[in-house]
Each structure stands twice: as C-alpha cells, then as structure tokens.
Amino acid sequence: MNLLASFRTALRALGRNKLRSFLATIGIVIAVAAVVATVALGQGARAKVAQQMASLGSNLLMVVPGSISTHGAATGAGATQNLNLDDGRAIERELARVVAAVAPVNRTGAQVVAGDQNWFTQVIGTTSSYLAVRQWPLSSGEPFGREEEAAGAKVCLLGQTVAEKLFGPQPPVGEQIRVKHVPCKVVGVLAPKGQGSWGQDQDDVILMPWSTLVRRIQGTQSDVVGMLMVSAQATGLVADAQREATALLRQRHHLADTADDDFQIRNLTEMQNAASEQTATVTLLLGSVALISLLVGAIGIANVMLVSVTERTREIGIRMAVGARGRDVLFQFLTEAAVLALVGGLLGLGLGAAVAKVMAVKAQWPTLLSPQVMAGTVLLAGLAGVAAGFYPALRASRLDPIEALRYE
Amino acid sequence: MTPSAAQPVVRAERIEKHYRMGDVSVAALRGVSLDLWPGEFVAVMGASGSGKSTFMNVVGCLDRPSAGRYLLDGEEVSRLSRDALAGARGRSIGFIFQGFNLLPRTSAVENVELPMLYQGVPGRERRARATEALRRVGLGDRLDHSPAQLSGGQQQRVAVARALVNRPKLLLADEPTGNLDSATSLEVMRIFQDLNDEGLTVLLVTHEPEIADHARRVVTFKDGLVLSDRPVAQRRLAAAAAEAAS
Numbered sequence: 233m234n235l236l237a238s239f240r241t242a243l244r245a246l247g248r249n250k251l252r253s254f255l256a257t258i259g260i261v262i263a264v265a266a267v268v269a270t271v272a273l274g275q276g277a278r279a280k281v282a283q284q285m286a287s288l289g290s291n292l293l294m295v296v297p298g299s300i301s302t303h304g305a306a307t308g309a310g311a312t313q314n315l316n317l318d319d320g321r322a323i324e325r326e327l328a329r330v331v332a333a334v335a336p337v338n339r340t341g342a343q344v345v346a347g348d349q350n351w352f353t354q355v356i357g358t359t360s361s362y363l364a365v366r367q368w369p370l371s372s373g374e375p376f377g378r379e380e381e382a383a384g385a386k387v388c389l390l391g392q393t394v395a396e397k398l399f400g401p402q403p404p405v406g407e408q409i410r411v412k413h414v415p416c417k418v419v420g421v422l423a424p425k426g427q428g429s430w431g432q433d434q435d436d437v438i439l440m441p442w443s444t445l446v447r448r449i450q451g452t453q454s455d456v457v458g459m460l461m462v463s464a465q466a467t468g469l470v471a472d473a474q475r476e477a478t479a480l481l482r483q484r485h486h487l488a489d490t491a492d493d494d495f496q497i498r499n500l501t502e503m504q505n506a507a508s509e510q511t512a513t514v515t516l517l518l519g520s521v522a523l524i525s526l527l528v529g530a531i532g533i534a535n536v537m538l539v540s541v542t543e544r545t546r547e548i549g550i551r552m553a554v555g556a557r558g559r560d561v562l563f564q565f566l567t568e569a570a571v572l573a574l575v576g577g578l579l580g581l582g583l584g585a586a587v588a589k590v591m592a593v594k595a596q597w598p599t600l601l602s603p604q605v606m607a608g609t610v611l612l613a614g615l616a617g618v619a620a621g622f623y624p625a626l627r628a629s630r631l632d633p634i635e636a637l638r639y640e
Numbered sequence: 641m642t643p644s645a646a647q648p649v650v651r652a653e654r655i656e657k658h659y660r661m662g663d664v665s666v667a668a669l670r671g672v673s674l675d676l677w678p679g680e681f682v683a684v685m686g687a688s689g690s691g692k693s694t695f696m697n698v699v700g701c702l703d704r705p706s707a708g709r710y711l712l713d714g715e716e717v718s719r720l721s722r723d724a725l726a727g728a729r730g731r732s733i734g735f736i737f738q739g740f741n742l743l744p745r746t747s748a749v750e751n752v753e754l755p756m757l758y759q760g761v762p763g764r765e766r767r768a769r770a771t772e773a774l775r776r777v778g779l780g781d782r783l784d785h786s787p788a789q790l791s792g793g794q795q796q797r798v799a800v801a802r803a804l805v806n807r808p809k810l811l812l813a814d815e816p817t818g819n820l821d822s823a824t825s826l827e828v829m830r831i832f833q834d835l836n837d838e839g840l841t842v843l844l845v846t847h848e849p850e851i852a853d854h855a856r857r858v859v860t861f862k863d864g865l866v867l868s869d870r871p872v873a874q875r876r877l878a879a880a881a882a883e884a885a886s
Contacts, residue, residue, distance in 0.1 A: 237757055248745055550741045553702065554755040554802065555730015557723040633702045637741065 242567040245540075256536035257576030259529025260613050264580025265587060266522040267609045268601070272588035274515030275605075276598035281507040285500055291332075291470050292365065295319075295460040295477065298495040314494050316455040317442075319484060323462060323477055330473040332465050335362035336442050336457040340450060344438065346398040346409040353394050355411060355438045357445025365463040373405040373420025376441055384443035388416040391437035392424040414448050416440065474499055526613065529576065530620035537569050537624035548628050549636025558629040565625030566618055573617020577610035647714045649809050649841045650676035650699055655708035655718075657694050657864075668694040670864035671708065676810070676843060681836040683844045683852035683872075686861030693814070695861065696845045700812045701729040713809045730758050734803030738815035740795045742787040742802075748774060749783040752802045759806060773801035777831065793824035800831055804840075811835065811842045817851055823885070829854045830878035854878060 246253040297315045317336055324334040338357040343350060356362070360375045376387045388411065395404050404418045425434040446452055464473040474497050481495055541548070548561055556564075585606075588599040657669040669691045676682055686692040697703040698710060701717055704725070710718040717728050734755075735741075742751045752770035761769070774780055777797040787795050796816065803811055813832065817825035833854060836842050844855055852858050853876045860867045 237763065244746075546741070547743055550743060551754065551758075552726060553700075553729065553735050553737075553741070555726055555758040555806070557726040557758070559723065560726075560758055634697055637702075637737070 238564055238567045241564060242571045245568055246571060252536060253572060256533050257572050259532040260573050260576030261580040261583060263522055263526035263529045264577045264609050264613050265584035266525055268581055268584025268606060269587040270518035270522055271515060271605045272599040272601050273597060274511050275600040275602060277511045278508055279600050280598040288500060291464040291467050292500045293462040293474055294498040295462060296496050298493055313456040314485060315457050315460060317457060319481060320457065320460045322480060322484060326480060327476050330465055330469045330476060332463045333361040333364045335359050335365045335461045337459040337461055338442060338445055338457055342412050344409055344411050346407060349398045351394060351397040353436050353438055355440065355445060357440055357442040359442060365461045368425060369423045370420045371423040375420055381441040381443060384447050385441060386414060386416045386444060387419045389420045389422055389439040390418055391422050392435035393433055394436060394438055395421050412449055470499060526616055530616040533569055533572055533617055534620040534624060537565060537621050541565065541624045541628040545631065545636050545639040548631050549633050552633035553637060562625045562629035565628050566621050569617045569621020570614050574614045577613030581606055581610055648675040648677050649713055651711040653709040655698060655705045655710060658706045667864050672866055674859060676841060678841055679839050681842045681856045683846055683855035683858045684861065685846060685852050685858060690861040691864040692845055692861045696814055699843060700733055700735060701725045730755055730806065732809045734808035734811045736799050736803050736813035736816045738818040740799050742795055742798055745786055747784045747786055748779060748798045751798055752805050755802060755806045769805055773805045777801045792820050793827055796828050809841065811840055813844045815846055826878050826882055830882060833878055
C-alpha cells in the first residue's frame with residue numbers, strides 16, 4: 233500500500249467522524265499554539281533587547297566615576313569627580329590596539345529658544361567621536377570638528393525631536409538658537425534613533441562641543457567629565473578593552489594594589505547577555521509547559537485511536553482477509569494518528585501565529601515568528617501523533633483475522 | 641469429476657487443528673485430507689462443530705494447521721509467517737462471506753479496489769479493474785453507491801467482484817446465501833456456476849443441502865473428519881431454476 237493511498241484512506245477514515253477527530257486533535261492544537269506564541273514572544277523580546285543595545289552603540293563600554301568611601305560611608309556611583317578629559321585622551325592614545333574611539337560626555341538640562349518657540353531638553357557636551365561611538369549618523373548638515381571643539385565654538389547638533397519642536401517642518405541647519413543665555417548656530421541634525429532601552433526619547437537631545445558646554449554654558453574651568461564612552465575595535469575585543477582600560481585608569485589614578493577601583497566600567501555586552509538569559513529562562517519555562525500540553529494532546533490521540541481500533545475491528549478483519557499484512561494495518565493506523573496530529577499542528581500554528589499577532593498589535597509586545605520554530609513544532613506534533621498512535625496501531629496489526637471478522 | 645491438470649489448487653494432507661481451551665486441548669480437525677483440482681466446484685457441508693469452518697479458515701490461509709501439510713496451488717503455505725500468509729491470501733484467494741463484509745460508508749468501487757491496494761496495483765489500474773469487475777456482476781451503474789444504498793443481492797455481488805478482482809486461483813465462499821432470500825440466493829449461485837463454467841475453482845461452505853446441490857461435488861464433515869466425499873448426482877442449475885420461476 234503506497235503512501236498516497238494510505239494518506240487518502242486515513243483522511244477518509246477521519247472524515248467519517250469529524251467531531252471526534254476534531255476533539256481528539258484539540259489538545260495538539262492548543263499545545264502547538266502555545267509553543268508558537270511563547271517562542272514568538274521570547275524571540276521578539278530577545279530581538280528587541282538586541283536592537284536596543286545596538287542603538288546605544290556598538291561594542292560599547294561606559295566609564296563612570298566610581299564610589300569612594302570616606303570614613304566608612306560609601307557614596308554612590310558617579311559621586312566623585314575623578315575622571316577627566318586626560319583619562320579619555322590616554323585611553324584613546326595608549327589603547328589604540330583595542331579601542332576605536334573615546335568620547336567624553338557631560339550633560340545638563342537647558343531651556344532652548346528659537347524665534348518664538350522654546351523647549352526644555354538635555355544638552356550633551358562631547359566630541360565628534362560621540363557620533364562614531366553611538367553609530368549615530370546625521371540626517372542633514374555637518375558635524376563639528378576638532379577646531380571647533382578646541383575653540384569652544386558656539387555650534388550645535390539637534391536631535392530630531394528638538395528640531396521638530398523648535399522649527400517644525402523648516403530646515404534648522406544654519407539657523408541660530410539660544411541655549412540658556414548662549415546663542416548657538418545649528419550646523420546639523422541627527423538622524424532619528426527612537427526609544428531607548430528604558431523608554432526615553434533618545435532624539436530629545438542637543439549635542440555641542442564639550443568645551444562649549446562646560447566653559448560657556450556651565451562656566452567652569454574644570455576638566456572633570458561625567459562619563460567616558462569607549463567603543464572597542466571589535467566585539468571580540470570588548471573584554472580586552474575593558475581590562476586594559478581598567479589597568480590604565482588604576483595606574484593614572486595612582487591606586488594601590490589593594491585599593492578598589494574609583495571608577496566603574498559598564499560593559500553593554502554583559503547587560504545584553506543578562507537580558508537574553510532572562511528571556512531565555514522565561515521562554516524555557518513557557519516552552520516546557522507547552523511541551524507538557526503536547527504530551528497531553530498526544531495521550532488524547534492515543535485514546536481516540538484505541539477506541540477507533542476497537543470500533544473498527546471488523547474492518548481490520550476484512551482488510552486482512554483480502555490480503556492486508558500486519559504492517560499494512562499498522563501503517564494505516566499510524567498514518568491516521570500522524571494526520572490527526574499534523575492537522576492539529578497546522579491549526580495550532582495558525583492559532584498561535586494569530587495570538588502572537590494580537591499580542592504584538594494590542595499589547596505592543598514584540599513578537600518574532602521564526603519559520604524554523606514553526607516547522608519544527610508542527611513536525612514535533614506529527615512525531616507525537618505517530619508515537620501516540622503506535623500502541624493502538626500495533627494492537628490493530630496483531631488482531632487475529634478470524635476473530636476480527638467475527639467481531640460484532 | 642477430476643479434470644486432468646498438473647497439480648491440485650488445494651492439497652490438504654492429514655490436516656489437524658487443536659485449540660487449547662484452558663487446560664483441555666480440543667481437536668477441531670483430526671486429520672483431513674482433501675484435493676481440489678482446477679475447475680472443480682466443491683461444497684463442504686456439516687453440522688456446526690463438525691470442523692468445516694476451521695477447515696475453510698485453513699484453506700483460506702486465515703489460520704495455520706497444528707499438524708499436516710497444506711499446499712495452495714503447489715506452494716506449501718502451512719508453515720508461512722502471518723505476513724506471508726496474508727500475501728498468499730491476497731494473491732490466490734477470493735473470499736465471499738455470509739455477512740457480505742463490505743466496508744461501510746465506502747463506495748462499491750472502493751470496496752472492490754481494496755484487495756489490489758495490498759498487492760501494490762497502481763491507482764489508475766485499480767480503478768479500471770474494479771470498474772470492470774463491477775460491470776461483470778451487473779453493477780456498472782452502481783459504482784459510487786455505498787453498501788447501505790444497495791440491496792442484499794447487490795451487496796453480495798459487490799463482494800463477488802471484490803473476491804475476483806485479483807484473479808484468484810480459488811473462490812472461497814462461506815455461507816454466501818445465509819443472509820439472502822431464496823430468489824437472491826439463486827442469483828448468487830448462478831454467478832458462482834457461471835464463474836465455475838469459465839474455469840474458476842470454487843469451494844463453498846454451506847449447511848443447506850439445496851445450495852450444496854449447485855456444486856459438482858459435496859464433502860461432508862463430522863467431528864473433525866471427512867464423513868463422505870461424493871459427486872452431486874442431480875446437480876441444480878441456477879439459470880434453469882430462474883427461468884422456470886419467471
């Protein structure tokens with residue numbers, strides 16, 4: 233008996249008892265739907281984390297001033313003022329093998345005014361390396377260069393949100409704005425970056441040379457920086473860069489071997505791994521629940537197949553009398569179980585994809601439907617069906633034809 | 641009557657069959673020897689418990705004898721495995737049962753296709769041969785009817801078509817008229833006689849003497865042994881009886 237013929241026979245046998253076939257397969261439908269939906273959620277979450285990390289910058293290390301304890305009382309991170317411009321220059325100069333770029337970052341909140349429009353935003357004082365570190369292109373204009381940085385030139389780059397608030401649809405490049413009391417020329421507009429990892433608007437920002445912010449707007453002569461953003465040469469060099477930067481800064485800060493670091497280096501890859509691990513754990517948990525429901529679904533199929541074999545004892549007898557071998561009968565019932573499970577798997581696939589879609593649209597949860605997972609799940613359901621159908625099919629194939637023909 | 645042919649279709653040599661019922665062994669057949677030559681039409685008679693059904697199961701390759709040899713068309717089949725026996729059954733034997741034993745909710749033509757399914761006949765040839773077989777039993781216009789839509793006589797004719805579709809060496813009929821009225825019984829016996837006239841070997845199990853008289857030879861069983869084996873003296877011809885009735 234060939235595959236096509238037994239497939240058609242199976243479909244016809246199942247079609248004769250539609251309601252029962254449907255009820256038998258509903259466990260599989262739910263199980264597959266659950267697997268598809270949870271994996272879609274898990275992968276979507278992971279992809280979103282990865283995308284957010286990428287939007288912060290590639291191979292990024294963030295160096296922030298650390299806590300120090302004075303007479304046993306520890307201060308929080310960033311409370312000290314022991315990280316300065318020279319630290320950044322030293323890292324850039326001495327660790328060129330592993331470090332691609334270093335950008336100092338100081339921030340302040342400021343009221344900005346253009347014509348009759350005004351807006352409160354965050355002003356970042358930095359160098360043009362910041363654009364490279366954060367992989368942030370301009371949508372128009374030109375970045376400021378080393379000369380402007382050295383001179384503390386009154387120029388700035390607008391984030392997309394600030395540009396819209398101040399200028400609406402007009403092109404801002406070449407216009408004058410006022411940041412606090414300092415007039416600044418807009419030389420460029422940043423490309424939109426969207427929401428950051430914590431939901432903040434990354435485009436609500438103004439960039440200007442570090443010296444312009446610190447000297448002119450804040451009016452200090454200090455070289456202290458709020459943070460150094462460091463990008464490694466390659467993903468594989470992030471750990472090296474972190475280690476070497478730590479050693480360099482300890483040496484520059486004259487720390488004794490026993491002393492704690494007076495700075496912190498945050499590694500985005502580590503944060504990303506932690507986030508991925510978390511979603512992986514949740515996915516694993518939900519996935520195992522889904523696999524258990526697949527098991528329950530398979531038991532449902534086994535049960536219905538057993539009833540079906542008993543009910544169709546006479547049919548089996550007839551088939552054997554006209555020449556069906558044990559393996560023909562075995563194959564027939566295995567095919568029926570597999571078809572049940574596969575149809576259930578496909579229905580479940582549709583349901584699961586729909587649920588994932590609804591969650592993505594209604595609840596704004598990121599979902600990702602991967603073809604491999606979907607195909608694998610349906611295949612798994614089919615295998616579960618075959619496994620579930622095996623015992624009933626074996627019983628059918630071992631029936632004595634004489635007894636089976638006599639069965640009422 | 642014994643046509644001169646090289647080998648018998650059925651050669652049973654001292655066949656025994658014992659069943660275990662708890663601790664007791666019951667002998668259903670106690671050494672039956674019987675030859676069926678090509679073209680014969682033999683009726684097997686006997687009371688219930690005489691062993692005729694057991695004999696028919698052995699001849700039909702549904703069961704294996706406990707002792708003795710059984711050659712089907714020259715091939716020793718009494719020691720074959722279950723699956724090999726199923727193969728021999730499918731190739732060489734056509735069954736007709738008392739209860740028709742058609743698959744319910746399955747069209748006539750698909751019922752007739754069934755034996756070919758297990759012989760690996762390709763789909764298009766299956767359909768063509770099944771259609772032809774149904775035409776030969778006068779059901780060419782009922783191909784897509786399910787058993788429930790057919791009369792008893794029509795159902796039995798579908799069963800005949802199914803039995804013949806693999807061109808068997810032996811047609812084995814177990815009480816084929818048991819569920820039929822006398823007119824329909826006559827109709828079925830006429831089909832058997834026509835087939836036998838065309839050279840098909842027929843073995844018929846019945847408990848009705850009038851039905852047995854349609855055969856050419858009657859073998860009577862009693863207590864697991866052959867009691868008598870004689871040619872039919874006055875053979876009934878179903879065709880003549882049908883004409884007389886009309």
